[in-house]
Amino acid sequence: MDHRMLAVEDPATGQRITAVPNAGPADVDKAVRAAADAWPAWRATDRHAALASCAVVVEEAAAVLAPVLTEEQGKPLREAKAEFTKAAARFRYFARSRLEPAVVGDGPVAAITPWNFPVQLAAAKLAPAFAAGHTVVLKPSPRTPLTTLHLGRMLTEVLPPGVLTVLTGQDPLGEQLVAHPGIRKVDFMGSSATGKQVAAAAGWHRLTLEVGGNDPAIVLPGTDPAAIAERLFWSAFANCGQIGMAVERVYAVGSAYDGVVEALADMAANVVVGDGRTPGTQIGPVNNRPRYDRVTGLTAEARADGARIVTGGPLEGPGYFFAPAILAEAHDGMRVVIEEQFGPVLPVVRCSTVDEAVGLANATAFGLCGSVWGADEEYAAEVAARLGCGTVRVNEHPAQSADEPFAGSRWSALAIRG
CATH class of the missing domain: 3.40.605.10 (Aldehyde Dehydrogenase; Chain A, domain 1)
Known part of the structure; x- marks a missing residue:
């Protein structure tokens, strides 16, 4: 060698x-x-x-x-x-x-x-x-x-x-x-x-x-899952989920929960995973073996701890292909929720109240980006203001432009010395 x-x-x-x-x-x-x-x-x-x-x-x-x-x-x-x-x-x-x-x-x-x-x-x-x-x-x-x-x-x-x-x-x-x-x-x-x-x-x-993040998305009660599913899905799974600003955990409140899980799972089950050189491919492989093993391990560990894999997981064959996984009944005791996965897996946590969702979203060492999703945008903006993230948006998840400053907090902070 x-x-x-x-x-x-x-x-x-x-x-x-x-x-x-x-x-x-x-x-x-x-x-x-x-x-x-x-x-x-x-x-x-x-x-x-x-x-x-x-x-x-x-x-x-x-x-x-x-x-x-x-x-x-x-x-x-x-x-x-x-x-x-x-x-x-x-x-x-x-x-x-x-x-x-x-x-x-x-x-x-x-x-x-x-x-x-x-x-x-x-x-x-x-x-x-x-x-x-x-x-x-x-x-x-x-x-x-x-x-x-x-x-x-x-x-x-x-x-x-x-x-x-x-x-x-x-x-x-x-x-x-x-x-x-x-x-x-x-x-x-x-x-x-x-x-x-x-x-x-x-x-x-x-x-x-x-540096890294573990971005939360809160879905408010009364939200039409069909109206947000595509945007929320790609906020989590673009680039095979390998984006620091991706949605990495969803907190669905009350009546929103079942519909959000179903809508995200439907998107995940129908997306085309394959070689990036093949026309029609929407999601390519995980970039490397250590990352693939980590995502696979976090998913298996969550399942053993009570999460339900609605769809997705490792695909057989050569390469590091992993179909986007939606994990229902996830909770904040799971590493897949509290740690940055940086891959194609999305845990959905059931919350009884908006206050609970905000508390769980903020219970992290990271503070890069966050989002709140709901039909009442004025109320959603009020909830968004309570998130401890550098950048928060309503009914979309951040995508930086050249003239938008990077803004993080805690372990996701923009650290400048000298």
């Missing part, structure tokens, strides 16, 4: 696709030094044209790289293409922005991105950093390094040398990067557990963390 290379896996087959460089300390040092050397000239230039050029590169790369993204991440091809569209829009947004001189960066940024939206979240790190005058060393997840590596090479053709370097590899690469003395800012997105490790490794570097 060549330890200088990192294998990339296709989650639809469980088989190796190819390998990318497994960077080490010498590679980190070279990349950070190049970023530091490039910074003085980069911060002094008008960067708007470069950002606009990046947008064009991302758009044009979609035709070639969207299939690569589907192959390594698992999502349907149309969703992979949408990532490139949103990433290009992010670059265009900052190309049009005029930032005050006070926010111009002071050196290299270490940016670390997760595997659920490799292209979209890379752009979310790169575009504002470039606009502010930073140079960037970007480390994608070792689960999905391939598309980011290719895209990074394309972007370097329209950027000055050293402004962007993409380093691929497995742990302890991230720790080595954020601890490097030449880094001036660390920008991380991922799980709370990994975020804590990054914060410890970053020392006194300036630090931004965007």
Whole structure:
């Protein structure tokens, strides 16, 4: 085995696709030094044209790289293409922005991105950093390094040398990067557990963390299940449930409960799960074996603790396919409710009163997003105001736009140091 290379896996087959460089300390040092050397000239230039050029590169790369993204991440091809569209829009947004001189960066940024939206979240790190005058060393997840590596090479053709370097590899690469003395800012997105490790490794570097969630959705009595089922379902199961801002637990109050369970289960039973390259696929595989095993384990554990699997679960065959699971009669003593699943399983908890639902929704260490669903939007907004989340909406679940600030609380907080 060549330890200088990192294998990339296709989650639809469980088989190796190819390998990318497994960077080490010498590679980190070279990349950070190049970023530091490039910074003085980069911060002094008008960067708007470069950002606009990046947008064009991302758009044009979609035709070639969207299939690569589907192959390594698992999502349907149309969703992979949408990532490139949103990433290009992010670059265009900052190309049009005029930032005050006070926010111009002071050196290299270490940016670390997760595997659920490799292209979209890379752009979310790169575009504002470039606009502010930073140079960037970007480390994608070792689960999905391939598309980011290719895209990074394309972007370097329209950027000055050293402004962007993409380093691929497995742990302890991230720790080595954020601890490097030449880094001036660390920008991380991922799980709370990994975020804590990054914060410890970053020392006194300036630090931004965007970490996990366990988003609640409250369904009020008198709600027509048919009116909300599709929106609520996709708020939970888009990208195979692998979204930090996904609905991960539903609290249905009183008479709403049975209808919500039935409507969600009907959606789940009829959705098309398959290889993202196959036309008509709506949900692809879980991205990796550890995540698949976790979702499978949480579901089995909940069933043993009294939950009823109305529909869904692991699918036979190669790859990490898991049909979206609706768990009825779930309760807050179950790990599938109190922990972030980050996968295609949704527990539905029966509540007697709205006060009970609000109390259970708030009984968590997370505080990313939340939503309240009901026919009376004014009352729903009153209930939403009681949720301890950074962002709360009525009859929809959050989807961030470029000009909307990230807002989390507790373990989901946007942590800034320095």
